[in-house]
Structures are given as structure tokens and as C-alpha cells.
Amino acid sequence: MADQTLQQQVQPQPVYQQPVPAPVYQQPVQPTYPVAPTTSLLGLDVQDTQFWKGALLGAAVTLLVTNESVQKGVVKTVSKLTLAAQSGVEEMKEKFEDAKAEAEAETKASATVEPAGESGE
Known part of the structure; x- marks a missing residue:
């Protein structure tokens, strides 16, 4: 009876495996092309059209605000x-x-003409 109890208690343990990591995919390296140096004045890109639009708009606003005859x-x-x-x-x-x-x-x-038209029939 002791042998039966011992056999019932010993059962094979399930085998757990370590998770296998998925392969790592990397982004392909993008080739970099040389960039032409930009002309800058005090760190400002003076060839940019947005720069010149802003400069002209600022000058116009300054003229409006400060010039008395324009005001x-x-x-x-x-x-x-x-x-x-x-x-x-x-x-x-x-x-x-x-x-x-x-x-x-x-x-x-039209209200005064209608009664006259009705009596004429």
C-alpha cells in the first residue's frame, strides 16, 4: 500500500521551455547625401522666402505704428x-x-379695383 501511495504521488512534471526571442529587425540605413551649406546671417537663413516675407511685414507694421502721417x-x-x-x-x-x-x-x-370688377359682370 505504501508503494501505491508513492507511485500516485510521483507524477512527471511538465517541461517548460524558455521563450525564444523573435528575430530583431532593424531599419535599413538610409544613405545620407551631402547638404549644401546654407547662407546664414547670425544664424538666420537669408535665402528663405519666409524670412523675407516676415521681414517685409515687420517693416510695414513698424512704419504704420511709428509714422504719424501714415497713421x-x-x-x-x-x-x-x-x-x-x-x-x-x-x-x-x-x-x-x-x-x-x-x-x-x-x-x-388692387383691393379697390376688385369690387368694381365684380359688379361689372
């Missing part, structure tokens, strides 16, 4: 545009009122 001209132009817009709005209101009055007059005229 007066801008204010005068803006005030003329505002006045023209207000005049246009007023004229549009007048035209709307005229059209409304004409529509009301036509409605009244």
Missing part, C-alpha cells in the same frame, strides 16, 4: 469707409421703405 492717412481712410458704409445703409433703408410703400399702395389699389 493720419489710415484713420482718414477708415473714417471715409465707415461713412460710406453708413450712407449705404441709410440709402438701403430708404429704398426698402419706398418699396414697402409701393407694395402697400398696389395692395390698396
